[in-house]
Amino acid sequence: MTKLSTQEIVDLSKEYTFFSWSVQGQVNPIAVEKAEGIYFWDADGKRYMDFSSQLMNTNIGHQHPKVVKAIQDQAAKLCFVHPGNTTDVRAQLGKKLAEVTPGNLKKTFFALGGSEANENAIKIARFYTGRHKILAQYRSYHGATHGSIALTGDYRRLAVEPVMPGGVHFLNPHCYRCPFGQKPDSCKRECISHLEEIIQYEGPDKIAAIIMEGVVGSNGIIVPPDDYWPRVREICDKYGILLISDEVMSGWGRTGEWFAVDNWNVVPDIITTAKGITSGYAPLGAVIVSDKIAEFFDDKYLYAGLTYNGHALSCAAALAAIEVYEEDNLIENARTLGKYLGERLEDMKARHSSVGDVRYIGLFSTLELVADRETKKIMPAPVMAEVNKALRAKGLFTFIMANNMGSMLFVVPPLCITKEQLDEGLAIIDEALEIADDSAA
Numbered sequence: 001m002t003k004l005s006t007q008e009i010v011d012l013s014k015e016y017t018f019f020s021w022s023v024q025g026q027v028n029p030i031a032v033e034k035a036e037g038i039y040f041w042d043a044d045g046k047r048y049m050d051f052s053s054q055l056m057n058t059n060i061g062h063q064h065p066k067v068v069k070a071i072q073d074q075a076a077k078l079c080f081v082h083p084g085n086t087t088d089v090r091a092q093l094g095k096k097l098a099e100v101t102p103g104n105l106k107k108t109f110f111a112l113g114g115s116e117a118n119e120n121a122i123k124i125a126r127f128y129t130g131r132h133k134i135l136a137q138y139r140s141y142h143g144a145t146h147g148s149i150a151l152t153g154d155y156r157r158l159a160v161e162p163v164m165p166g167g168v169h170f171l172n173p174h175c176y177r178c179p180f181g182q183k184p185d186s187c188k189r190e191c192i193s194h195l196e197e198i199i200q201y202e203g204p205d206k207i208a209a210i211i212m213e214g215v216v217g218s219n220g221i222i223v224p225p226d227d228y229w230p231r232v233r234e235i236c237d238k239y240g241i242l243l244i245s246d247e248v249m250s251g252w253g254r255t256g257e258w259f260a261v262d263n264w265n266v267v268p269d270i271i272t273t274a275k276g277i278t279s280g281y282a283p284l285g286a287v288i289v290s291d292k293i294a295e296f297f298d299d300k301y302l303y304a305g306l307t308y309n310g311h312a313l314s315c316a317a318a319l320a321a322i323e324v325y326e327e328d329n330l331i332e333n334a335r336t337l338g339k340y341l342g343e344r345l346e347d348m349k350a351r352h353s354s355v356g357d358v359r360y361i362g363l364f365s366t367l368e369l370v371a372d373r374e375t376k377k378i379m380p381a382p383v384m385a386e387v388n389k390a391l392r393a394k395g396l397f398t399f400i401m402a403n404n405m406g407s408m409l410f411v412v413p414p415l416c417i418t419k420e421q422l423d424e425g426l427a428i429i430d431e432a433l434e435i436a437d438d439s440a441a
Contacts, residue, residue, distance in 0.1 A: 214260025
């Protein structure tokens with residue numbers, strides 16, 4: 001293979017490949033050469049701290065030798081078989097998923113990513129209930145394929161409508177920007193009564209499932225009140241509606257528990273997941289269903305299939321990644337450092353006029369930047385671009401969001417990060433926030 005310069009890599013990539021969710025003429029990719037732990041290096045040798053775990057998925061860190069070796073060993077033995085056949089890694093992974101997921105979740109349908117997982121969860125919910133509507137939140141992202149984008153509530157759905165029929169949206173429990181105009185001392189959980197009202201309008205007998213991200217991810221790390229998930233579970237039980245937890249981003253230790261719903265001791269009927277299941281080392285998604293749903297298909301045809309269902313390389317990577325979570329105590333580290341991270345973010349909020357809110361659970365956090373704290377006016381995108389430019393100049397890479405949902409600076413590092421590394425990255429963010437402060441009222 002021809003050795004390319006950094007500029008050639010960027011130029012050829014921009015000329016011959018599309019980049020997702022972007023105006024193609026405005027993309028500015030980093031040409032990545034190698035990675036290890038919480039760091040990656042560009043083709044010129046510059047090191048970056050990875051404070052977004054790439055796309056909130058490289059949870060165990062980059063290039064963990066155990067997972068790399070598992071992929072190598074599996075590739076040397078067997079890369080692929082017909083999805084109607086099986087392998088030892090598929091068998092072991094299915095059993096392991098039943099062990100780490102909550103309650104009676106038992107059986108897995110494998111896919112290649114979160115969007116595919118949610119797509120198949122829609123099918124399964126509709127088959128099982130005989131109903132067709134799926135309720136989802138407005139501040140949500142569930143994927144980019146036909147069904148999953150219909151459930152997505154944000155701007156990404158609007159651009160590609162019309163989409164799959166049957167998707168119905170409801171308002172989030174977003175306490176910082178409460179859609180019901182409430183404050184913590186006046187809140188009567190209008191978000192819950194609103195959901196039940198939507199159910200009545202749409203017809204409970206027509207609703208197959210409610211799907212929610214365990215914790216809303218790319219729309220701003222919206223951590224729900226402690227009673228929210230339990231009360232939604234009660235509502236679903238009341239009306240015979242399935243509850244689906246989309247744990248694509250919030251799963252796999254990110255919130256300090258295996259899955260976000262574990263924080264509230266809620267057992268959904270279906271968990272969809274991807275990203276951290278392999279930590280990005282190979283493509284894999286999963287739809288994990290309750291024993292009752294699994295039994296339903298014992299004598300009924302499952303109209304779902306993918307060429308790469310249960311792909312051997314991906315299953316091997318997932319098995320090894322789950323061992324890393326356990327052996328390296330990464331979930332405990334996320335829980336412990338998450339508390340410290342929360343304290344540091346609250347301190348930043350107190351010192352920076354541009355920080356309107358900070359939200360965090362485990363190592364899943366964001367700073368919401370505003371142009372005016374009093375009015376909560378969204379920080380303009382050009383200012384966020386300057387903040388991002390300053391972060392990259394100092395060797396820190398993270399996810400920056402600037403749209404009508406708000407302006408966010410995410411702090412979502414790999415779960416293997418140390419306190420010292422976290423402090424180093426937060427110091428860079430602290431300095432970059434001065435740019436935003438200069439633009440704030």
